[in-house]
Amino acid sequence: MANRPGDGTRLDPWYGSYAERTHGLKVSETRALFAVANRPEVVSLAGGMPFLDALPMDLIAKVTADLIATEGAVALQYGGGQGHPRLRAQITEVMEQESIQAHPDDVVVTTGSQQAIDLVTRIFIDPGDVILAESPSYVGALSAFKSYQAWVEHIPMDADGLIPEALRQTIKRLRKAGKRIKFLYTIPCFHNPAGVSLSLERRAEVLDICRSAGVLVVEDNPYGMLAFDGSVLPAIRSMDQDGIIYLGSFSKTLAPGYRTGWALAPHAVREKLVLASEAAILCPSHVAQLSIAAYLENCDWLGQINVYRQIYRERCDAMTTSLAEHMAECSWTNPRGGFYTWVTVPEGINTKAMLPRATTELVAYVSGVAFFADGQGSRQMRLSFCYPTPERIREGVRRLSGVLARETELVALFGPQGDGAGEAVRNPAPDIT
Amino acid sequence: MANRPGDGTRLDPWYGSYAERTHGLKVSETRALFAVANRPEVVSLAGGMPFLDALPMDLIAKVTADLIATEGAVALQYGGGQGHPRLRAQITEVMEQESIQAHPDDVVVTTGSQQAIDLVTRIFIDPGDVILAESPSYVGALSAFKSYQAWVEHIPMDADGLIPEALRQTIKRLRKAGKRIKFLYTIPCFHNPAGVSLSLERRAEVLDICRSAGVLVVEDNPYGMLAFDGSVLPAIRSMDQDGIIYLGSFSKTLAPGYRTGWALAPHAVREKLVLASEAAILCPSHVAQLSIAAYLENCDWLGQINVYRQIYRERCDAMTTSLAEHMAECSWTNPRGGFYTWVTVPEGINTKAMLPRATTELVAYVSGVAFFADGQGSRQMRLSFCYPTPERIREGVRRLSGVLARETELVALFGPQGDGAGEAVRNPAPDIT
Numbered sequence: 015m016a017n018r019p020g021d022g023t024r025l026d027p028w029y030g031s032y033a034e035r036t037h038g039l040k041v042s043e044t045r046a047l048f049a050v051a052n053r054p055e056v057v058s059l060a061g062g063m064p065f066l067d068a069l070p071m072d073l074i075a076k077v078t079a080d081l082i083a084t085e086g087a088v089a090l091q092y093g094g095g096q097g098h099p100r101l102r103a104q105i106t107e108v109m110e111q112e113s114i115q116a117h118p119d120d121v122v123v124t125t126g127s128q129q130a131i132d133l134v135t136r137i138f139i140d141p142g143d144v145i146l147a148e149s150p151s152y153v154g155a156l157s158a159f160k161s162y163q164a165w166v167e168h169i170p171m172d173a174d175g176l177i178p179e180a181l182r183q184t185i186k187r188l189r190k191a192g193k194r195i196k197f198l199y200t201i202p203c204f205h206n207p208a209g210v211s212l213s214l215e216r217r218a219e220v221l222d223i224c225r226s227a228g229v230l231v232v233e234d235n236p237y238g239m240l241a242f243d244g245s246v247l248p249a250i251r252s253m254d255q256d257g258i259i260y261l262g263s264f265s266k267t268l269a270p271g272y273r274t275g276w277a278l279a280p281h282a283v284r285e286k287l288v289l290a291s292e293a294a295i296l297c298p299s300h301v302a303q304l305s306i307a308a309y310l311e312n313c314d315w316l317g318q319i320n321v322y323r324q325i326y327r328e329r330c331d332a333m334t335t336s337l338a339e340h341m342a343e344c345s346w347t348n349p350r351g352g353f354y355t356w357v358t359v360p361e362g363i364n365t366k367a368m369l370p371r372a373t374t375e376l377v378a379y380v381s382g383v384a385f386f387a388d389g390q391g392s393r394q395m396r397l398s399f400c401y402p403t404p405e406r407i408r409e410g411v412r413r414l415s416g417v418l419a420r421e422t423e424l425v426a427l428f429g430p431q432g433d434g435a436g437e438a439v440r441n442p443a444p445d446i447t
Numbered sequence: 448m449a450n451r452p453g454d455g456t457r458l459d460p461w462y463g464s465y466a467e468r469t470h471g472l473k474v475s476e477t478r479a480l481f482a483v484a485n486r487p488e489v490v491s492l493a494g495g496m497p498f499l500d501a502l503p504m505d506l507i508a509k510v511t512a513d514l515i516a517t518e519g520a521v522a523l524q525y526g527g528g529q530g531h532p533r534l535r536a537q538i539t540e541v542m543e544q545e546s547i548q549a550h551p552d553d554v555v556v557t558t559g560s561q562q563a564i565d566l567v568t569r570i571f572i573d574p575g576d577v578i579l580a581e582s583p584s585y586v587g588a589l590s591a592f593k594s595y596q597a598w599v600e601h602i603p604m605d606a607d608g609l610i611p612e613a614l615r616q617t618i619k620r621l622r623k624a625g626k627r628i629k630f631l632y633t634i635p636c637f638h639n640p641a642g643v644s645l646s647l648e649r650r651a652e653v654l655d656i657c658r659s660a661g662v663l664v665v666e667d668n669p670y671g672m673l674a675f676d677g678s679v680l681p682a683i684r685s686m687d688q689d690g691i692i693y694l695g696s697f698s699k700t701l702a703p704g705y706r707t708g709w710a711l712a713p714h715a716v717r718e719k720l721v722l723a724s725e726a727a728i729l730c731p732s733h734v735a736q737l738s739i740a741a742y743l744e745n746c747d748w749l750g751q752i753n754v755y756r757q758i759y760r761e762r763c764d765a766m767t768t769s770l771a772e773h774m775a776e777c778s779w780t781n782p783r784g785g786f787y788t789w790v791t792v793p794e795g796i797n798t799k800a801m802l803p804r805a806t807t808e809l810v811a812y813v814s815g816v817a818f819f820a821d822g823q824g825s826r827q828m829r830l831s832f833c834y835p836t837p838e839r840i841r842e843g844v845r846r847l848s849g850v851l852a853r854e855t856e857l858v859a860l861f862g863p864q865g866d867g868a869g870e871a872v873r874n875p876a877p878d879i880t
Binding site for chain 1: 459460461462472473474496499500502504507508509511512513516522523524525526559561562565570571572573576590593594595629689702703704706715719722725726728729730732733735738
């Protein structure tokens with residue numbers, strides 16, 4: 015073979031061998047952020063990392079050590095593909111907080127809820143099938159959808175979340191065009207990245223529309239319990255069980271390093287998910303599952319969620335107050351929980367083009383384009399308030415406002431700054447606020 | 448929708464919505480074995496579970512607790528999609544034992560090596576593409592291959608592993624038929640399930656054949672360091688780096704509960720694997736990776752592998768001695784390492800049909816049919832000697848010989864016992880011994 019890596023060329027001798035689906039894989043907008051976020055001089059408003067310093071580490075260390083010392087030969091062994099029965103039972107208790115009644119038999123433990131998204135897509139999507147998703151939607155889900163060659167159709171949102179009438183019309187239009195719609199992917203609580211929640215009335219309406227149309231609902235709810243005021247909205251899954259796959263995660267209520275999430279699915283679908291998961295990873299990590307089981311048994315996990323809520327509320331306040339003070343020319347959503355606010359910048363500013371300049375001035379965010387499958391989002395950005403302290407958040411917004419001011423001058427002098435793609439500017443995302 | 452799960456019917460309202468690939472998902476032959484193996488009265492010669500009682504649990508508990516207490520906010524956080532740099536560097540040191548020279552940049556950490564198999568298949572296989580695999584091959588790999596609608600072509604083995612001439616002829620025949628061959632999947636050391644190893648001379652020959660034909664080699668080597676006499680064969684990857692993806696795992700040399708394995712891949716392929724893994728799981732478990740890193744740093748991991756080797760050698764001896772004593776009418780492979788021996792039973796006996804009767808008599812194995820994509824294997828079975836004690840192994844073989852004797856009587860009286868499928872009997876797998 016010519017052009018081996020060892021020859022110092024970056025050409026790929028296996029290029030002609032890849033599957034169709036592989037050609038769509040692109041480096042995600044968030045990849046570089048993990049690196050940037052780790053540079054201490056940068057205020058990162060980019061990543062969705064929970065603030066783990068708030069965890070009782072000594073207690074978790076003790077509980078984990080006890081687990082390994084007393085049950086190590088089980089905890090470090092292979093387990094079943096569906097997940098450990100002890101943890102699945104506890105997961106049903108966790109979901110009771112969101113008014114969900116479920117049986118442990120219908121829970122599938124996954125390697126983070128990302129794997130649940132991947133598995134759902136794997137079992138339902140043939141190339142060209144349609145997935146409905148909010149406009150914007152979670153970047154990780156969009157990557158998974160793309161890797162199975164799905165067509166993502168975005169549905170507009172407003173301050174109350176997904177707009178039911180838009181959902182109804184989109185389904186009608188796509189059906190008329192002969193498209194196969196497989197499911198609606200929705201993040202009803204403290205939306206990533208939009209920061210808004212689907213109102214209670216709309217939950218019933220969205221469910222009704224999907225039920226009537228025979229469209230499965232995939233409800234992704236990692237932030238549902240992180241309401242700042244402690245008021246947990248009933249999950250859509252609490253209103254129906256046959257037409258919904260509910261996805262949950264311990265990444266935000268405990269810690270993401272365990273990579274432990276779950277899917278709660280109708281019986282027959284659950285079986286397919288388990289089979290697909292066995293083909294993908296054999297079984298989820300036993301030691302991660304049993305560590306979490308021991309944490310839930312021995313620690314005040316609801317109290318810990320309250321600790322997180324208070325921290326994130328304070329940080330969200332710091333962010334929205336700073337935005338009002340320094341970036342009044344922008345608009346933003348007002349989160350009542352979760353990790354994110356969604357900011358719309360003045361016309362002419364391109365958040366993707368601006369990002370390298372922001373990083374130079376030691377502040378990072380995620381450009382809105384990451385959250386669309388169709389090139390929208392160049393006037394939006396996602397700001398996260400979960401990880402930096404309130405002081406750092408205020409400093410970050412100050413820096414960002416400076417970057418924005420200089421960008422505005424540039425636009426006034428030279429006209430709008432494209433990102434090279436162009437289409438984003440022609441098809442602007444709606445301002446959700 | 449009619450026929451909801453709640454109606455008490457087992458019909459699936461979403462049956463018409465599944466992807467093409469989903470219809471091929473079947474319950475694996477090994478699924479039920481985890482359940483059976485856990486019943487204490489059954490001697491399970493079925494599962495491939497390492498004997499974890501041999502681990503220094505108190506030391507591992509301490510090392511893990513120290514990690515969480517001192518680095519918890521990092522260990523429990525998200526990490527990069529490729530895996531933690533510290534562990535990737537250690538993995539290159541582990542692979543030096545198999546004469547592999549590699550750079551940490553080319554290592555991708557995965558959720559067990561099963562995920563590595565899944566990712567390789569995901570990035571290379573379009574429906575109908577051909578994967579070459581030994582005859583028999585690892586059941587988990589076959590599941591992954593099937594889930595991407597690959598066509599698996601089996602290549603015969605003998606006591607020295609894969610037969611190079613058969614490989615050459617198969618490639619020629621398939622190419623002539625216009626098939627797209629994507630890769631050879633091979634387990635060169637202490638093969639699962641065959642128990643044999645690819646000889647050193649054949650490694651070079653197999654590599655040469657694949658290189659000439661432009662066929663990628665996927666070398667799956669979880670058992671390579673578990674040679675009973677401590678002599679570790681050089682991996683195929685030690686002979687070439689551009690045409691090989693090497694898969695490794697901590698499941699057999701440490702413990703499977705961490706679900707931590709890896710792929711070592713040519714540069715460009717490595718990048719595709721990382722992207723595919725990010726879409727599938729975002730990132731591998733940080734706490735699992737750093738727990739292993741701490742174990743490798745603080746514990747005598749090579750000494751531990753020696754402990755495992757001695758345990759498995761003793762158990763393998765117990766098994767082959769018992770087989771010679773009680774089941775002389777069968778033939779079997781003589782493993783020099785690893786977990787398994789591959790047994791061929793007398794003509795007329797169907798190991799799949801016999802399995803329920805064996806379980807009734809409190810002994811379990813895996814029927815050979817699990818290890819073929821094409822219905823072969825009904826005269827074979829895989830016996831594992833990794834988990835039960837030597838006494839239990841001897842008892843298990845005694846029980847199995849009784850089951851076999853009664854089965855032989857049945858065959859003499861009523862003729863061969865089919866398993867309902869029939870084809871297995873018509874297309875018998877070769878006796879590898």
